[in-house]
Amino acid sequence: MKQKLARILCETGDSSPVTDVRRVSGGDISEAYRVETFEGTYFVKYNENVPGDFFQKEAEGLRLLKETGALRVPDVYGYSRGRSPAQGFIVLEWIEGRTSRHTEEQLGRGLASLHSSHHDCYGLEADNYIGRLPQPNGWFNDWVDFFREKRLGAQVQLAEERGALPPSRRDKLDRLLASLERWLPRYGQPSLLHGDLWSGNWIAGPEGEPYLIDPAVFYGEREFELAFTELFGGFSPRFYEAYNEVSPLSGSYEERKPLYQLYYLLVHLTLFGETYGPSVDRVLAYYVG
Structure with missing residues (x-):
């Protein structure tokens, strides 16, 4: 899986070596990973059994939300495209924090x-x-x-x-x-x-x-x-x-x-x-x- 994630990140512009991969909770639909390279840390969702445009629609939805400026959304670095079933993925900004009283x-x-x-x-x-x-x-x-x-x-x-x-x-x-x-x-x-x-x-x-x-x-x-x-x-x-x-x-x-x-x-x-x-x-x- 590390090699597969490295290829995905290379497609989205980060060709530096993958230094750490951790499986994380990402819902009941896709595999989800925290992936660290020399250039950054990413959240990657991967699924071989979704329609080819599945992650494209997620990216488009995040873009619409972001354009309003009302609430933050993770940056989208890349995603698979197409209409036929494929090895789908989306690469997002890694967000880590905790709630405050506000x-x-x-x-x-x-x-x-x-x-x-x-x-x-x-x-x-x-x-x-x-x-x-x-x-x-x-x-x-x-x-x-x-x-x-x-x-x-x-x-x-x-x-x-x-x-x-x-x-x-x-x-x-x-x-x-x-x-x-x-x-x-x-x-x-x-x-x-x-x-x-x-x-x-x-x-x-x-x-x-x-x-x-x-x-x-x-x-x-x-x-x-x-x-x-x-x-x-x-x-x-x-x-x-x-x-x-x-x-x-x-x-x-x-x-x-x-x-x-x-x-x-x-x-x-x-x-x-x-x-x-x-x-x-x-x-x-x-x-x-």
Whole structure:
């Protein structure tokens, strides 16, 4: 593996000898390494079993986030490209630090700033990924249409293909998809979203400053992002206080929160199986009985 990583770094511009390689935690999708050379220290993710454009989409998402200046992201030094399955990789800046008492406050304020980056339409020009699942995009003028077709509807199709939707569950999902207008208001401008913001997709830098990683970006409604941060926990009250100090949420947000969390529950149902089925069913019972 050391030789393989040396070749990867050479492709991205560092041809100096590799002096240290350490396997690190990098999620459940790819192998991850801390690689040190005479010229620098890098975070390298490697995967032989992902689509050829998998890491290209990650790099493009990080670029969009970085361009806003709202929150830091690791620098991208290189990545594999292409549409066919390949030995995929991405080489990132190595970030190492620890949280301070101000880190989550900075994260909350920074996320509110990110959400002030707007677009005229919902979605994104190209498809990308949510975890290792495809995430279709495209441009839509209406949030309800986008959410129905490209988020809930797309995940319903994937879940059914994997046998995760018994008839009763599928029937309730169809009824919910047909009645989304009942629950979702007309919003303002679409906001740039990280798209996969759980507690494992941000890290602290050397001074305790927050960095965003592993995005699934698109332009959507900011409530969708906040709802996911609450689904599995891991964010302190100060994070939400700081966010609301900059950009207060609507008092009716709680009514829509489970609906937005349903998307991520369907993602987990597809990826990890029936463990998440009861949570999906509870959301459906709330909205369609």
